[in-house]
Structure formats: C-alpha cells, structure tokens
Amino acid sequence: MTARISVEGLCKSFAAPVLQDVRLEIADGSIHGLVGENGAGKSTLINIICGLLAADAGVIKLEGHDYTPESRKESINQGVALASQELSLIDTLSVAENILLTALPRKTITIDRDGVEKKARELMGMVALDSATLHRRVADLSLAQKQLVELAKALSMADEQTRLLILDEPTSALTSPQADELHKIIREKAENGLSVIYVSHRLDDVLEVCDVVSVLRDGKIQLTAPASTLDNDALIKAMSGEELQSRGEQQIREYGDVRLDVFQLTTAELPNAISLQCHEGEVLGIVGLSGSGRSELLHGIFGLGVERQGRVTLLAKEKNDIYIDSASTAVKHGVALIAEDRKTQGIFASKSISLNTTVAGLGKFGSGLSRVVPTREMQVSEELIDRLKVKCEGPLQLIDRLSGGNQQKVLIARWLETKADVWLLDEPTRGVDVGSKAAIHEHLRQLRDQGAAIVIASSELEELTTLCDRILVLSNRKAVKTFKRGEWNNELLLEAAFSQHKGERLVS
Amino acid sequence: MNTESNEINILNKLSLMFEEFFIFIALLLLVAFFGFTAENFFSTGTLTAILTQLPALTVVTIGMTLVLITGGIDLSVGSVVALSSAVIGIAFTVFELPLLVSGLLGIAAGGCAGLINGVLGAYFRLPIFIVTLGMLEAGRGMAYLVTNSQTVYIGPSIQGLALPISGIGVSASFLTSLALVVLAQLALTRTVFGRYLIAIGTNETAAKISGIRTEPYLTWVLVISGLLAGLGGLMNAAYLGASDPNAAIGLELSAIAAAVIGGTSLMGGRGSIIGAFIGVLIISVLQNGLAQLGVSEPFKRLITGLVIILAVLIDRWRSR
Incomplete structure (x- = not known):
C-alpha cells in the first residue's frame, strides 16, 4: 500500500542545516504526531510540505505522485490543509468570513450570504465554537476562540478533497474540554480516511490522540514509533539526546557578589512574578519553549514592557543601588540588551557599521546638541571592528551587507562601547555561522572573566549547558526551577520546560 | 593606518557630497535650460522674485525634513504659517506691541502648535499624520478667528525684513533662512541629536x-517644525506687508516635495537639509522659469508634479 504522504531524504539549510535527510511516512487515516524542541526543524518541515519553502534536496510523494508545491495555493489545491500556530486570521472580518475565506460560497458574482452562514455554522459546530459569535469581528474574540476559528478554517478546507490536515500547536490556547472535543473531531475525520500531522509541545495530547509519533532533533528524525509503545519520558529522552549530556559537565566556577537583582517582576506579558539574581562573573542561562516568556523576561529586566511592576536593582560595591525604571536608565548604568530579532530590534538597516556601533554610546556625550566628531566616531568604530574581528570593508560599509554572524558582532560591539557590564542576550547565536558562534561565545567568556554579569536566553540547550553557571527554566511564563552546574542534564531541563504545559492538561 | 583612514574619509565625504551633488547638477541644468529658453531669466527681476519667495518655504522645509527623517510628517505647517502671521498682524496693529515682540509671539504660536502635535504623537501615540491633519484644519480656523477672516495690513515697518539690505543685495529673511539651513545641517550630521533622529x-x-x-x-522635532513654521509666518507677513489668513495654503505639500526632491525618505531614517534646500531652489526656479516662458497655471502644476515624481524615481534608481 502506498502511504498518503511520504518524505524521503529531505534536506534544507538556511545559514546552517535545519533539516537533514528527513524521512517520514504517513498512512491513510493515520494521525501522526511530530514533536521536538524549538529549532528542531518542525516548522521548516511543515512549511516545505505546505509549499511555503522549497527543499534543497529530497522527494515528497503525495499518494504515490511526486509533490513539489511552489506556493501555498498549489498545496491547497492538492489537498493539504494547515491550521497554523501563528493565527492566519483577518481581524477586521467576521468569524464566518474568516472560516470560509478561501472558499466563500458564491452566487454568480456576489457572495452567497445564506450559504456562508449555513456552512460556517456547520463548521463551528464541529469545533464547538459558540455560534453566537458567527457575525462578530475576529478582533473581538479571545485567544482560545481565535484558535477555534483557525481550526474551523482548516476544517473548511478539509472537505472531500483534503488528503492531509496539518495542525500546528492546535491546543496551546484551549481549555481541556475544548481540547478533548477537538481530539474527538480529529479522530472521527481520521476514521473517515483523513491523514493528520499533529504538532504539539503538549506531549500528553500527542500521546493521547496520535497513532504514530516522530521525534525531530537537530533536523533529524530521531525516532518514529507507535504512540502506544511510547511515554512522556521516552519522548523527552529522544528530544534531548542523551549523548549530549556528558558534554555539559564542566568544572564548577566561582563567581562574585550579586550584580543584578530582579525581585517579583511582572509585566502584561509576564503575569507571574519572577525573581532572579545574577552575580559578577556569572553566566545565567534561561531555558524555555517558544512562548515561555524568555524574551519578555529579558525585556522586562531591561525596563521595557507594558504594566511593568516589581523591582530590578543594580548592585555594586561602594556605589548606590540603581533601580532600573526604563531602558535609558538601564543603558546609562551599563546594562546591555541584545534582542531576539536582529532585523527588527537590533540593527539600523541601510546605515553604516559606524552608526550601528556607536549609537548606544552616544549618550556619554550628553543627549542634546553635543558635538559628534565624525573622525573620532570612525576611529572608535574601527577599533571595535578590529577587536571583534568583524569581517567587513570598513566602518562605512552598510550593515546590511554583512552576514548574520558579523551583524551580531556589531551589536556586541555597540554595547562594548557603552562599557556595559550587565549583559542580557536573547538568542545571541541564532542564524549565525559556526565560526562566528564560537567567536561570540569566546567574547562572552572574556566579558564574564572581566566580571560582567551575563544572562542568556536560548532555545539551544547545548549553548547554555556549555556556557552557563546556573540555568533558570521558564515554562508557560512561570519560573519553574533553577539548576546549578552539575545538577542539570538535558533531560531534566526539558522536563522542567514542559512541566507547566503538562500540568495544565492534567487538571482535566 | 592613518593614510588609509584618511582615504576612507575622503571617499566618505565624496560619496556624501555626491548625493547632494546629483540634485545640484539638476538645479544647474534647470537654470541653464531657462537661461536659454526664457529671454529675461537672468535678470535681477527673476532673482528678486525667487529670493523674496524663498525664505518662508526654506525654513518650513527645514522643519519638515527633520520630521520626515524621524519617520513622521507635519501636515500643519501651511496653516501654522498663516496662524503665526495672523498673530503677528493683530499683535502689531491692534495691541500695538513692538514689532520684535509681535514677531516672537507669532513664532511662539507656531511652537505651541508644534508642541501639541508632538505631545499627541509621541506621548499619546496617536498617528502623527492624523494629528497634524487635525492641526492643519484647526490652525487655519484659528488664523481666520484671530484676523476675523480679514487681511490685516501691517505696513512698511515689517517689510524691511523682506527687502534687500543695501550693500549686500539680499534680505534679512533670506540671510536668516540660509543661516538656518547651515545650522540645521550641522545639527543633523554633527550632533547627538541628529544621530538620534536618524536612528529613531x-x-x-x-x-x-x-x-x-x-x-x-x-516631540522636539515637531516643536522645531512648529517654531520654523512660525518664523515662516513672520517672513510671509514681511514679504506681503500684511497678514493674510489665506496665506500658505498647500505649503506643506511644497515642503514635502522639496524635501523628497532633496533625497529625504518618507519612510524615515534618511535625509539632508542641504538637499532639501536645493529642492526648494529647484521648485522656485521651475515655477518662475515656467511663468516667464508663459506657461499657463494648469501646465505649471502638471510639470511640477511630474518633476517631483521623476525626482523620486531617480532617487530610487540611484539607491539601488
């Protein structure tokens, strides 16, 4: 029997390989779970199957025929439906219009309103979405309701012609009864012959609803087995990769006094108070799944974030304590933030490396009409480029022309110029080549040895286990546990990172 | 090492000058074209016409360029010019305040309008396009209210600002606007303030x-734009010898056009005051040159519009 969809030898690289020789086979009417840490390659795999990305190598067959969709439209036409994790809803349209957006029933030229209403009601019934919301604008719905609309939308595509339904984190915003209802619907659809790829961080859900589960790690399929033969621990083991554990164990280092004290910090995005301390000469890691609040925590510490409450204090010997109330206070007193998204939060695009390196340090000269001397600016910039070995033509080259790794070095240079000694780094080596990555790690070690307090959030466990002295685990926007060097291994870290997701579903 | 960095420096300066160099050449070509085609283009009459109209548009364009560089826009400048000149006229004629005080009051009125724009845009996070659009209406309304919708004659005392100073040949207004171009360019390229505007x-x-x-x-950048529009109002009143509440209608569009011709990006982050000034010159030369050629008003506007679009096209092509 040919499989509904089969994937053979699929490879994809961006800066680094993301998928390597991926092999996957999904039978008719099978619900296939796909799990893995952040950055394991799940999204990339789904995007390729949906025609949003092109693979570098490999063959995909849909019911035995070669399948290489070049656009989302083409994959829909061939019967691949997707309910995305990032909601693809249009806020200003009604629920009914959103559900049927790609397949609005028509009269000859106008939209068939009665037809829309009837069909939308039917689909909303399927996902147990209150039909009173039919004509409401999506913008006015709660997150859980939006997720149900997204599902109904995917199911609207899942008609007779649909051969494969992909659900990406379908239950992340749902309550337990809603999730159970959804699972029932999926199982019914599968019994009628629909094949489903089910991607989730909620391992209990995956084990409950799926027939077969595959685990992705570092772009490779580590394990494919019937769900009945697996349990939580087996999945976590496969996701974390046992052979990595030994590498994490290095000697325990000494560090100094508390430099950064975060007490009961909350923001609008971080409702549960988080406290932490980072010492002089210490690297503190932050682990968490995507959406666990890692970035929000770093932004909150730095003085950004809406409805920020709690106390962030900089302590130093023979100096007054400084309370951080805004980003400019933070910068003035030596705190640096390298944000997650280099493009939108880091670089000044189509500007020179010179401006990009000196902008944060300009505050030293005063804020107003203090003079900037271009020649001195250039000198400073050249020194920094030398120090960080940024590969470029000189300080006047536009930053856009640099590779991701070199752009990241420029951002580090920017904060060296402010003489920062408290560093907050969010995914400092994402999309960075191996060489630059090693160089960046080396710089962080140097800073640490000079007495800087460093906090790093990363979705790459290995990065944290090699660099950090302690690791704080966030799960579902709560601080779960802090590990000291020697206490952790990948399995324990992942278990903690998944813990609050698990708890939520167990309540049912 | 030193010579190397010097070389880079020279290259840098050349490339920076090159940006403005390009439109400067365009200006020269335009002047040459009218010089050949219009008989009396190189007369003192033309020069005087250009020089008297120029200062108000120049100072307003300086403010506009700074606002555009931060990614904002100030649509209220035309109305603020009228409001300021109305305030000056009434202060001088009705309240019989000294000319200096009246002038300062007009500029302050502009600053207030800018402060309201700036605070609403920066602190209340309202879209600056809408805020200044509101101020465009409100400012014009206030100008009518202040003057009771009448043109207020001020007389020759204020016109001294707009008349050529003997021995120099240009007016105090013109000298002031020129000085402000230089100051603003230095502020933009050589101060922390300027760097921050570009970064934002x-x-x-x-x-x-x-x-x-x-x-x-x-906020500051809109206050500056308001103050400069207030100064523009003084210059406008000086040029007319009167406060006209209908003055400077549509001036914001000329200022945006001049800034854009001068290489300023409407998306923010890029712009030059010198370039914008050359943009002002191009628009003035075009208007006066076409008038001398006897081109009708509709055609003048058609051609001006095409020139603006052409300038942006060339700029886009060049920055690729």
Missing part, C-alpha cells in the same frame, strides 16, 4: 533598546 527614523525599536528615550526627540 531607521528603527524605533532598536533605538529604544539602545537606550534612546524616543518620546522627547519625537
């Missing part, structure tokens, strides 16, 4: 993360 206009989030408090800068 390029990427506001990154600017915040770099420790820049964006709100005061976004």
Whole structure:
C-alpha cells in the first residue's frame, strides 16, 4: 500500500542545516504526531510540505505522485490543509468570513450570504465554537476562540478533497474540554480516511490522540514509533539526546557578589512574578519553549514592557543601588540588551557599521546638541571592528551587507562601547555561522572573566549547558526551577520546560 | 593606518557630497535650460522674485525634513504659517506691541502648535499624520478667528525684513533662512541629536533598546517644525506687508516635495537639509522659469508634479 504522504531524504539549510535527510511516512487515516524542541526543524518541515519553502534536496510523494508545491495555493489545491500556530486570521472580518475565506460560497458574482452562514455554522459546530459569535469581528474574540476559528478554517478546507490536515500547536490556547472535543473531531475525520500531522509541545495530547509519533532533533528524525509503545519520558529522552549530556559537565566556577537583582517582576506579558539574581562573573542561562516568556523576561529586566511592576536593582560595591525604571536608565548604568530579532530590534538597516556601533554610546556625550566628531566616531568604530574581528570593508560599509554572524558582532560591539557590564542576550547565536558562534561565545567568556554579569536566553540547550553557571527554566511564563552546574542534564531541563504545559492538561 | 583612514574619509565625504551633488547638477541644468529658453531669466527681476519667495518655504522645509527623517510628517505647517502671521498682524496693529515682540509671539504660536502635535504623537501615540491633519484644519480656523477672516495690513515697518539690505543685495529673511539651513545641517550630521533622529527614523525599536528615550526627540522635532513654521509666518507677513489668513495654503505639500526632491525618505531614517534646500531652489526656479516662458497655471502644476515624481524615481534608481 502506498502511504498518503511520504518524505524521503529531505534536506534544507538556511545559514546552517535545519533539516537533514528527513524521512517520514504517513498512512491513510493515520494521525501522526511530530514533536521536538524549538529549532528542531518542525516548522521548516511543515512549511516545505505546505509549499511555503522549497527543499534543497529530497522527494515528497503525495499518494504515490511526486509533490513539489511552489506556493501555498498549489498545496491547497492538492489537498493539504494547515491550521497554523501563528493565527492566519483577518481581524477586521467576521468569524464566518474568516472560516470560509478561501472558499466563500458564491452566487454568480456576489457572495452567497445564506450559504456562508449555513456552512460556517456547520463548521463551528464541529469545533464547538459558540455560534453566537458567527457575525462578530475576529478582533473581538479571545485567544482560545481565535484558535477555534483557525481550526474551523482548516476544517473548511478539509472537505472531500483534503488528503492531509496539518495542525500546528492546535491546543496551546484551549481549555481541556475544548481540547478533548477537538481530539474527538480529529479522530472521527481520521476514521473517515483523513491523514493528520499533529504538532504539539503538549506531549500528553500527542500521546493521547496520535497513532504514530516522530521525534525531530537537530533536523533529524530521531525516532518514529507507535504512540502506544511510547511515554512522556521516552519522548523527552529522544528530544534531548542523551549523548549530549556528558558534554555539559564542566568544572564548577566561582563567581562574585550579586550584580543584578530582579525581585517579583511582572509585566502584561509576564503575569507571574519572577525573581532572579545574577552575580559578577556569572553566566545565567534561561531555558524555555517558544512562548515561555524568555524574551519578555529579558525585556522586562531591561525596563521595557507594558504594566511593568516589581523591582530590578543594580548592585555594586561602594556605589548606590540603581533601580532600573526604563531602558535609558538601564543603558546609562551599563546594562546591555541584545534582542531576539536582529532585523527588527537590533540593527539600523541601510546605515553604516559606524552608526550601528556607536549609537548606544552616544549618550556619554550628553543627549542634546553635543558635538559628534565624525573622525573620532570612525576611529572608535574601527577599533571595535578590529577587536571583534568583524569581517567587513570598513566602518562605512552598510550593515546590511554583512552576514548574520558579523551583524551580531556589531551589536556586541555597540554595547562594548557603552562599557556595559550587565549583559542580557536573547538568542545571541541564532542564524549565525559556526565560526562566528564560537567567536561570540569566546567574547562572552572574556566579558564574564572581566566580571560582567551575563544572562542568556536560548532555545539551544547545548549553548547554555556549555556556557552557563546556573540555568533558570521558564515554562508557560512561570519560573519553574533553577539548576546549578552539575545538577542539570538535558533531560531534566526539558522536563522542567514542559512541566507547566503538562500540568495544565492534567487538571482535566 | 592613518593614510588609509584618511582615504576612507575622503571617499566618505565624496560619496556624501555626491548625493547632494546629483540634485545640484539638476538645479544647474534647470537654470541653464531657462537661461536659454526664457529671454529675461537672468535678470535681477527673476532673482528678486525667487529670493523674496524663498525664505518662508526654506525654513518650513527645514522643519519638515527633520520630521520626515524621524519617520513622521507635519501636515500643519501651511496653516501654522498663516496662524503665526495672523498673530503677528493683530499683535502689531491692534495691541500695538513692538514689532520684535509681535514677531516672537507669532513664532511662539507656531511652537505651541508644534508642541501639541508632538505631545499627541509621541506621548499619546496617536498617528502623527492624523494629528497634524487635525492641526492643519484647526490652525487655519484659528488664523481666520484671530484676523476675523480679514487681511490685516501691517505696513512698511515689517517689510524691511523682506527687502534687500543695501550693500549686500539680499534680505534679512533670506540671510536668516540660509543661516538656518547651515545650522540645521550641522545639527543633523554633527550632533547627538541628529544621530538620534536618524536612528529613531531607521528603527524605533532598536533605538529604544539602545537606550534612546524616543518620546522627547519625537516631540522636539515637531516643536522645531512648529517654531520654523512660525518664523515662516513672520517672513510671509514681511514679504506681503500684511497678514493674510489665506496665506500658505498647500505649503506643506511644497515642503514635502522639496524635501523628497532633496533625497529625504518618507519612510524615515534618511535625509539632508542641504538637499532639501536645493529642492526648494529647484521648485522656485521651475515655477518662475515656467511663468516667464508663459506657461499657463494648469501646465505649471502638471510639470511640477511630474518633476517631483521623476525626482523620486531617480532617487530610487540611484539607491539601488
């Protein structure tokens, strides 16, 4: 029997390989779970199957025929439906219009309103979405309701012609009864012959609803087995990769006094108070799944974030304590933030490396009409480029022309110029080549040895286990546990990172 | 090492000058074209016509360029010019205040309008396009209210500002606007303030993360634009010898056009005051040249519009 969809030898690289020789086979009417840490390659795999990305190598067959969709439209036409994790809803349209957006029933030229209403009601019934919301604008719905609309939308595509339904984190915003209802619907659809790829961080859900589960790690399929033969621990083991554990164990280092004290910090995005301390000469890691609040925590510490409450204090010997109330206070007193998204939060695009390196340090000269001397600016910039070995033509080259790794070095240079000694780094080596990555790690070690307090959030466990002295685990926007060097291994870290997701579903 | 960095420096300066060099050549070509085609183009009459109209548009364009660089826009400048000149006229004629005080009051009125724009845009986070659109209406309305919708004659005492100073040949207004161009260009390229405006206009989030408090800068830049529009009102009143509440209708569009011709990006982050000034010259030369050729008003506007679009096209093509 040919499989509904089969994937053979699929490879994809961006800066680094993301998928390597991926092999996957999904039978008719099978619900296939796909799990893995952040950055394991799940999204990339789904995007390729949906025609949003092109693979570098490999063959995909849909019911035995070669399948290489070049656009989302083409994959829909061939019967691949997707309910995305990032909601693809249009806020200003009604629920009914959103559900049927790609397949609005028509009269000859106008939209068939009665037809829309009837069909939308039917689909909303399927996902147990209150039909009173039919004509409401999506913008006015709660997150859980939006997720149900997204599902109904995917199911609207899942008609007779649909051969494969992909659900990406379908239950992340749902309550337990809603999730159970959804699972029932999926199982019914599968019994009628629909094949489903089910991607989730909620391992209990995956084990409950799926027939077969595959685990992705570092772009490779580590394990494919019937769900009945697996349990939580087996999945976590496969996701974390046992052979990595030994590498994490290095000697325990000494560090100094508390430099950064975060007490009961909350923001609008971080409702549960988080406290932490980072010492002089210490690297503190932050682990968490995507959406666990890692970035929000770093932004909150730095003085950004809406409805920020709690106390962030900089302590130093023979100096007054400084309370951080805004980003400019933070910068003035030596705190640096390298944000997650280099493009939108880091670089000044189509500007020179010179401006990009000196902008944060300009505050030293005063804020107003203090003079900037271009020649001195250039000198400073050249020194920094030398120090960080940024590969470029000189300080006047536009930053856009640099590779991701070199752009990241420029951002580090920017904060060296402010003489920062408290560093907050969010995914400092994402999309960075191996060489630059090693160089960046080396710089962080140097800073640490000079007495800087460093906090790093990363979705790459290995990065944290090699660099950090302690690791704080966030799960579902709560601080779960802090590990000291020697206490952790990948399995324990992942278990903690998944813990609050698990708890939520167990309540049912 | 030193010679190397010097070389880079020279290259840098050349490339920077090149940006403005390009439109400067365009200006020269335009002048040459009218010189050949219009008989009396190189007369003192033309020069005087251009020089008397120029200062108000120049100072307003300086403010507009700074606002555009931060990624904002100020649509209210035309109305603020009228409001300021109305305030000056009434202060001088009805309240019989000294000319200096009246002038300062007019400029202050512009500053207030700019402050309201800036605070609403930066601190209340309202879209600056809408805020200044509101001020465009409100400012014009206030200008009518202040003058009771009548043109207020001020007389020759104020016209001294707009008349050529003997021995120099240009007016005090013109000298002032020229000085402001130089000052603003230096502020933009050689001060922390200027760097911050460019940084905010390029990427506001990154600017915040770099420790820049964006709100005061976004407010200041609109206050400056308001003050300069207030000064524009004084210059306008001086040129007319009167306060006309209907003055400067649509001036904001000329200012935006001049800035854009001068290489300023409407998306923010890029712009030059010198370039904008050359843009002002191009628009003035075009208007006067076409008038001398006897081109009708509709055709003048058609051609001016095409020139603006052409300028942006060339700019886009060049920056690729």
